Amino acid sequence: METISIGLLGLGTVGSGVVKVIKSHQDKLIHQVGCPVEVKKVLVKDIQKVRDVDIDSTILTTNPNEVVANSEIDIVIEVMGGVEETKNHLLQALENKKHVVTANKDLMAVYGAELLAAASSNRCDLFYEASVAGGVPILRSLVDGLASDRITKMMGIVNGTTNYILTKMSKHGSAYEDVLLEAQKLGYAEADPTSDVEGLDAARKMAILSTLGFSMNVDLDDVKVSGISSVSEEDLQYSKQLGYTMKLIGIAHRHGEKVEVSVQPTLLPNAHPLASVNDEYNAVYVYGEAVGETMFYGPGAGSLPTATAVVSDLVGVMKNMRLGVNGQSAVLPQFPKQLKKDDEIYSKFFLRLHVVDEVGVLAKITSIFSEWGVSFEKIMQNPLKEDNLSEIALVTHRASLKDYQDILVNIRDLQAVEAVKSSYRVEGGMGA
Template identity: 65%
Template sequence: MSAEVRVGLLGLGTVGTGVVSIISRHQEELRHQVGCPVTIKKVLVRDKAKPRPVDVDETMVTEHIDEILTDEHIDIVIEVMGGVESTKEHLLKALRNGKHVVTANKDLMALHGAELLRVASENGCDLYYEASVAGGIPILRSLVDGLAADRITKMMGIVNGTTNYILTKMTQEGSSYEEVLKQAQLLGFAESDPTADVEGLDAARKMAILATLGFSMNVSLDDVVVRGISSVTKSDLDYCDQLGYTMKLIGLAKRDDGRVEVSVEPTLLPKEHPLASVHNEYNAVYVYGEAVGETMFYGPGAGSLPTATAVVSDLVSVMKNMRLGVSGRIVQGPLHERILKRDNEIDSKYFLRLRVIDKAGTFQAVTNLFACHEVSFEKLLQLPVEGAEVAEVIVITHHTNKENYEKLYKKLSELEVIESIESCYRVEGGR
């Protein structure tokens, strides 16, 4: 191993800038940990002429990615530019040229992680991606190393800061989804096109990565059942609160007898659940292991410095492996075959809000239908709606399976005395 480690950096946006500044400010600590200095040799930018927020030597900057991918003096490529298909090709090229890779790219890892990890291994290279899930929380290494001895049966994650910010503000301020989204966009907590966040896709990518690692099986993005938060209303949150629950966008990955389910959806949690007090843009991943029981990892999910911290931690791991001569020998393929649960194996409680015609016999008709489908009530609330001949019925069911629940849902939507099913959510985290 040479006297110093040389890095090529792909992308100089907010995370890339953070990486540059952490490496320059923490030279002494990094050298102490790794035993040699690390320098950034080249940086890929889209436009050399654009002013840059960080002090980078002009001669280091390039607009041509091959100047990095084929530079034989570069040991490690850090990818913080985003993109999926073309980025995948670039990183494959880097790995085939014997360069280790650190990436913060969840889209890429959720879609092509298995292939990239395989090619890395074939070429004796490391591929680390801690920053792709919940930037500021070292959750991936906790799953791989810290809980190595345990069998993880359940993970629940608040893994998208934008949606957690929106739900927190809606709950605390009683504002509508649209109002809070607008506010979040102004404050920079939501993108101008927020679709990937609010519709749950970003969280789904992260859950695919977490489930793959935590369950040691190849879980792909298509395996994740996804529903976003754009239809959540103020009234839903009020009812949650009255019933002792908090609404969160929860990524759930559960394993029973070797079969798994992975989903992302707005979910009610009891207020005393550790995830219920994770507010604003913070992320947290709750992990249940057979031996260890409940653990939770909490921290900033995004932001340039937290994400850059995770990137540089991965860089340190790659450098340690280089020094020890064990690069590309850490990753294991999955141990288990991925088998998804059938609907009748997916067990949950549900929240249902029904608008019913307020007349004699309605209540019996509704409760009969529940009984028919073997779904019983844990909580039930009926409230008149002012100035209308309708009432609202709010139900929290006992545990049932998804197949039963969906049959019940269909029958409810056809029942004459029910005007509409206003909303329905999964309920998790209780006994």
């Protein structure tokens, strides 16, 4: 067999990793595929730039057509990021019958369905394992490993930056702003951390996971998002005291034919497998009707972990080339998308309030919960240093999101309630 030629779009952190993994593991690749793999052309912004990777500068180009329209190239690997322009490059590559491997979650969360359709109609492979949880082969596990099961719930720690920040805040009692600064210094958070800390990055990954796991087209717009920028030390303190660990959790839950997909700071029981996933690590917890609880854990980002996923996808494409079966393995969504309404979403909730420290306040609050038929799992009250104020932290039993929101409106209306300080979901009971 001849050499298989790769075109690379992008030579940043992940792109350099891809070049390194292909070089250092060339023997293993040849053993699996039966022929050598060569990087033929690489699209970069600046050819002169000094790089942390050993690459022949004559194969660098600033012209995308030298990659996506290059008749010598079999497979295009996209690690340049971006959405609109990048989509056009990939559509062009597919029209030119080039298989595509991408690590681009932003792109797949928005244009995944369109790109997969283009791949299918051109009989090309389009693989994107690296787009979710970097080095963790979660997409394959959903599609192949759990092919026979019906997945009903996925919970993911799918953003390393926020997990790093929450872990440090929780361990050292530090403030959000201080840990964010530290994370930026260490390279765990970007200069503009918005997409990470506000949950958008995690939302993109949950859209991709839900689409595969539930076999329906879930878009980024379907994912309800809230981030961690307003999580306080006090919230983490109370979490601990109540026996919970706070994580930014992507929840994808199917009940009957309807699904809920959301991302928010969430309290998990300490014994839950996700609760001990710390620092910048990622993990996806999957609940299947037959298999029960499984979890997939590993590095969520980084040059070589992400490159591993990209090159493993590349191996998949090359194996298909050898067998002549490219573009035939994608399974299109089986079900129409049906999203749950707020009165169909059930959860436990954590609530922290500042109230006036006077007789009967707790009774008023609890009676509002009773009116909606919601009872408590745990409740704590502590005096505050400020004059005549008390802090109440509570965890409810399961209630619908709609009922809980109605309860909150009524609690805010109470004169004795000085402020609703914070409110989070509590997840991770039995089989859920």
